[in-house]
Amino acid sequence: DVKVTQSSRYLVKRTGEKVFLECVQDMDHENMFWYRQDPGLGLRLIYFSYDVKMKEKGDIPEGYSVSREKKERFSLILESASTNQTSMYLCASSSPGGKNTEAFFGQGTRLTVV
Amino acid sequence: KNEVEQSPQNLTAQEGEFITINCSYSVGISALHWLQQHPGGGIVSLFMLSSGKKKHGRLIATINIQEKHSSLHITASHPRDSAVYICAVKQAGNTGTASKLTFGTGTRLQVTL
Numbered sequence: 001d002v003k004v005t006q007s008s009r010y011l012v013k014r015t016g017e018k019v020f021l022e023c024v025q026d027m028d029h030e031n032m033f034w035y036r037q038d039p040g041l042g043l044r045l046i047y048f049s050y051d052v053k054m055k056e057k058g059d060i061p062e063g064y065s066v067s068r069e070k071k072e073r074f075s076l077i078l079e080s081a082s083t084n085q086t087s088m089y090l091c092a093s094s095s096p097g098g099k100n101t102e103a104f105f106g107q108g109t110r111l112t113v114v
Numbered sequence: 115k116n117e118v119e120q121s122p123q124n125l126t127a128q129e130g131e132f133i134t135i136n137c138s139y140s141v142g143i144s145a146l147h148w149l150q151q152h153p154g155g156g157i158v159s160l161f162m163l164s165s166g167k168k169k170h171g172r173l174i175a176t177i178n179i180q181e182k183h184s185s186l187h188i189t190a191s192h193p194r195d196s197a198v199y200i201c202a203v204k205q206a207g208n209t210g211t212a213s214k215l216t217f218g219t220g221t222r223l224q225v226t227l
Contacts, residue, residue: 009155033214042116042200042219058214088155102162103147103215108155 006106019078023091030096032074037088081113120218133188135221137201148186149200191225
């Protein structure tokens with residue numbers, strides 16, 4: 001059974017804290033993604049990575065950074081958390097190339113910044 | 115205007131009803147996904163299609179490339195079908211190593227007894 005696992009289901013952090021969200025996949029996928037999901041806005045891409053140590057900005061990268069030191073792990077970092085980063089964060093992975101590439105999602109991390 | 119529009123935004127049905135959720139998009143695509151998100155957050159892929167029709171159990175997905183429209187049908191709906199259903203497209207030409215998707219805002223379905 002394929003799996004994308006996010007380290008936490010719920011997190012509460014204080015404004016200004018540095019926050020790490022971890023995602024691990026066991027499918028040997030090259031591509032990994034971080035999204036945030038907000039009511040009425042759907043899923044929006046923050047960053048993605050297509051290989052170890054490779055990363056590209058998505059649609060809303062401001063206030064975030066990422067790290068991909070190993071193929072199976074993709075970390076999202078909030079350098080200085082702010083209340084407008086309160087959201088549901090979803091990680092996904094997929095294999096590269098072609099139009100028939102299915103994405104697999106983690107269970108989500110609901111982050112509240114107070 | 116969003117590149118991917120879903121309707122309705124919210125849907126309530128009684129158990130046993132036939133349900134249709136619609137997705138329209140304004141860009142050329144190479145594939146369209148239907149996803150299901152239960153309360154609690156995890157997302158599961160239901161279908162990925164680029165033409166025609168696919169069926170899995172009580173779920174049917176169709177796509178009309180010329181009309182840039184897809185539908186998700188649920189036959190004999192059940193309370194366990196209650197979830198948010200999300201349409202997502204992979205834009206044509208986006209065949210690079212990262213398969214980026216553009217998402218609709220979702221349809222919240224509640225099936226009651």
